[in-house]
Amino acid sequence: MTSSRGATERAAARGLLSRLNTTLPQPLAAEWQAAFHGVPRHAFLPDVVWLGDGLTPCDRRETPGVWLRAAYDDAPVVTQVNDGDDPGPGGDRWPSCSASAPGIVFRMLAMLDLEGGERVMEVGTGTGWNAGLLAHRLGGSLVTTVEVDADLAARARASLASIGVHPHVVTGDGGLVEASGLDRIVATCSVRRVPRRWVTGLAPGGVILTPWESPWLCYGLLRLTARADGCASGRFHPHAAFMLMRGQRTSLRVFRDVVRDGQTPAGSTTPLSPWEVAGEDWAAGFSLGLQLPDVWWAWHHGPDVAGVRSRLWVATTDATSWAAVDDDGTAGAPFTVWQHGPRRLWREVEAAYHWWTGAGRPGPSDFGMTVTPEGRHTPWLRQPGHPVPRHG
Numbered sequence: 001m002t003s004s005r006g007a008t009e010r011a012a013a014r015g016l017l018s019r020l021n022t023t024l025p026q027p028l029a030a031e032w033q034a035a036f037h038g039v040p041r042h043a044f045l046p047d048v049v050w051l052g053d054g055l056t057p058c059d060r061r062e063t064p065g066v067w068l069r070a071a072y073d074d075a076p077v078v079t080q081v082n083d084g085d086d087p088g089p090g091g092d093r094w095p096s097c098s099a100s101a102p103g104i105v106f107r108m109l110a111m112l113d114l115e116g117g118e119r120v121m122e123v124g125t126g127t128g129w130n131a132g133l134l135a136h137r138l139g140g141s142l143v144t145t146v147e148v149d150a151d152l153a154a155r156a157r158a159s160l161a162s163i164g165v166h167p168h169v170v171t172g173d174g175g176l177v178e179a180s181g182l183d184r185i186v187a188t189c190s191v192r193r194v195p196r197r198w199v200t201g202l203a204p205g206g207v208i209l210t211p212w213e214s215p216w217l218c219y220g221l222l223r224l225t226a227r228a229d230g231c232a233s234g235r236f237h238p239h240a241a242f243m244l245m246r247g248q249r250t251s252l253r254v255f256r257d258v259v260r261d262g263q264t265p266a267g268s269t270t271p272l273s274p275w276e277v278a279g280e281d282w283a284a285g286f287s288l289g290l291q292l293p294d295v296w297w298a299w300h301h302g303p304d305v306a307g308v309r310s311r312l313w314v315a316t317t318d319a320t321s322w323a324a325v326d327d328d329g330t331a332g333a334p335f336t337v338w339q340h341g342p343r344r345l346w347r348e349v350e351a352a353y354h355w356w357t358g359a360g361r362p363g364p365s366d367f368g369m370t371v372t373p374e375g376r377h378t379p380w381l382r383q384p385g386h387p388v389p390r391h392g
């Protein structure tokens with residue numbers, strides 16, 4: 001690898017572009033094709049990236065071909081693990097920054113509906129690639145990008161400068177940044193709550209586009225438009241799973257984080273299979289996440305409990321209430337339930353699930369959200385004015 005704009009890289013980039021033009025719902029608009037060529041993705045990747053489910057390090061200096069293939073694959077490339085503190089081989093690595101998959105990057109850029117002249121703020125600079133694409137399209141003076149991690153922000157600044165595009169790169173928490181008169185706010189980290197300052201930072205008719213997640217399920221894009229009354233309102237759109245915004249993370253991951261010695265849970269049974277709410281059905285999970293915004297779950301397969309094949313744990317993010325539902329591996333109901341804490345969480349899950357089935361099993365795109373300037377969130381079904389019930 002001798003030149004950052006060599007023939008091999010250009011061929012790899014052309015290959016990716018032709019794949020994107022067939023896999024995306026629409027081929028890239030001419031302006032985005034120009035940006036794709038002018039802002040080469042590989043120029044934004046560090047020499048060491050982490051690949052695959054196992055987050056295996058890949059060093060450009062040792063395996064340049066593998067590294068370049070990753071740069072021009074339609075897949076995310078992890079560029080930082082553990083907030084920059086790689087635990088090394090055998091350690092528990094988790095991704096804290098990635099260059100998002102090109103397909104979702106261009107799908108989101110198309111959803112911004114840019115005509116030229118818009119003032120845009122991106123939250124989550126990461127490698128700087130998306131900010132570079134925006135700056136190529138709009139001009140650097142109209143684009144601000146905010147990154148919470150100072151090392152990542154510095155790297156992105158250098159990468160952007162190396163190819164001659166100059167958006168404003170701000171180091172800070174994009175959820176707290178003071179802004180006003182913005183035409184677009186696009187986040188490339190997911191949120192569980194839309195920061196109030198994004199709503200108040202929009203110009204009339206301005207748009208917020210952000211990946212969404214609840215503790216129950218990480219899924220979807222939320223596109224909100226500023227209304228005359230100061231609220232921002234709009235629908236969810238399919239796909240997308242991004243890393244959660246720093247500042248909204250909760251650290252609970254396994255049931256051992258919530259169950260304490262000496263707790264005596266109440267026992268009962270349920271006809272509702274735990275697999276219905278925490279299985280493959282994303283529509284059910286998405287709806288439960290809107291109705292139970294502070295509840296998460298984790299499976300424990302093969303617990304050391306007689307007669308239990310799999311146990312579903314459900315808990316509040318503040319760890320004050322939990323429930324466990326046991327599947328003994330025989331055909332179906334009833335399932336044994338254990339509940340502890342001030343909230344009867346499994347009863348709430350049942351109520352949320354029955355509301356969803358009663359509403360005709362709506363999918364994520366049937367839902368929307370309205371956020372007030374004070375930060376109050378109201379999820380709705382099909383139209384504003386039909387609020388989704390919330391528990392807790």
Ligand SMILES: C[S@@+](CC[C@H](N)C(=O)[O-])C[C@H]1O[C@@H](n2cnc3c(N)ncnc32)[C@H](O)[C@@H]1O
Nearest residue numbers: 097099124126127129130148174188189245246
């Ligand atoms: C998926 S990466 C962004 C990809 C990026 N747009 C690109 O083109 O490479 C998510 C980024 O969001 C950043 N981030 C997380 N929380 C943030 C916050 N509160 N404010 C600003 N950036 C944040 C992370 O540090 C990470 O770099």
